[in-house]
Every structure is written in structure tokens, then in C-alpha cells.
Amino acid sequence: MTKQTTDTNNELNYDENVIAKIVGKTLMGIPGVLMVHGNVFENLTDRFSNDDDPTKGIKVDLDADNKTVDVDMDATLEYGKNAPQIFNEAVTKIKAAVGSMTDVKVNAVKMTVKDLMTKAEWDAQNKPKDADEPR
Numbered sequence: 001m002t003k004q005t006t007d008t009n010n011e012l013n014y015d016e017n018v019i020a021k022i023v024g025k026t027l028m029g030i031p032g033v034l035m036v037h038g039n040v041f042e043n044l045t046d047r048f049s050n051d052d053d054p055t056k057g058i059k060v061d062l063d064a065d066n067k068t069v070d071v072d073m074d075a076t077l078e079y080g081k082n083a084p085q086i087f088n089e090a091v092t093k094i095k096a097a098v099g100s101m102t103d104v105k106v107n108a109v110k111m112t113v114k115d116l117m118t119k120a121e122w123d124a125q126n127k128p129k130d131a132d133e134p135r
Contacts, residue, residue, distance in 0.1 A: 014102055016060040019069050024054025026097040027073075030090055032081040034122055037074045037114075068107040069098065079116040087111050 027033050037057025059072040071094060077083055095106040117125070 012103070013064055014062065014104060016062045017055050019060045019062060019071070019098060019102070019104065020055035020058040022097050022101055023058050023060070023071055023073075023094050024056075026093050027075075027090060028054065030086060030093060032078045032086040033075060033090065034078055034117060035076040035115075062104070063107075067103055068105050070108040070110070071106065072110040072112075074112045074114045076115040076117055077113055078122070079118045083113055083116075 024036065027036060057073055061070040061072075063069070077086055090111060091106075091109045094109055098104055098106050
């Protein structure tokens with residue numbers, strides 16, 4: 001005799017912050033992405049602090065019923081880099097990361113480029129405040 005169990009009461013859901021965290025951590029690894037709406041991604045200088053919240057500046061619209069998500073963010077990119085290439089890499093990697101960690105499909109990714117900065121400008125803006133002070 002074979003007993004079949006019906007799992008009709010089981011349910012797996014994701015908080016929007018989980019999806020935003022996956023997106024934020026994915027963006028940290030993309031060359032040319034310097035900042036997402038106030039959340040510093042220091043790819044160029046390798047000074048990323050674990051204290052930063054990778055979900056800041058990432059807006060997520062999760063449709064739990066259909067298991068789809070739309071992602072929206074404002075970004076600062078590196079001056080001289082190809083913005084469409086950076087965006088395409090971001091879309092590809094975001095879809096792959098969200099898909100591999102969840103059963104949610106990324107429906108749309110929107111990135112608004114708010115600024116372009118050179119490496120020197122970026123370094124000057126993000127230099128620790130006490131770096132010039134003598135010890």
C-alpha cells in the first residue's frame with residue numbers, strides 16, 4: 001500500500017528585503033557600478049564596509065502570487081565606462097542570482113543613471129574623513 005501525502009498547506013514566501021539584498025550584493029560585483037542611491041559599492045577601491053546595507057536604494061515590487069519581481073534603482077556609474085554594457089551585465093546577473101536562490105522570476109529591471117564619476121572623483125568623495133589628519 002502506497003501512502004501519498006498531500007502538502008496543500010505548505011507555503012514558501014520571500015520578503016521584499018530578501019530580493020533587494022540579493023540584488024544589492026549582486027551589484028557589488030559588477031565593475032563600473034559605484035553607488036546605488038546612497039549605498040556605496042566600492043568596486044574600484046575595494047573598501048566595501050560590511051556595515052553598509054546592500055538593500056538601500058533598491059526598490060522591489062514583488063508579486064508573491066505569480067512569483068515575479070520588478071526591480072528599480074538609481075545608480076552612479078564610472079565615467080568612461082559603457083553604461084548599456086554595465087546595465088546589461090547587471091540585468092543578466094540579477095536574474096541569475098535571484099533565480100538561483102529563489103523560485104522568483106525577475107520580470108523587469110530599471111536602472112536610472114543619476115551620475116557618472118571618474119575614479120579620482122570617486123576616491124576623493126569617499127576618502128575617510130580622518131585620512132588627512134596627522135597621527
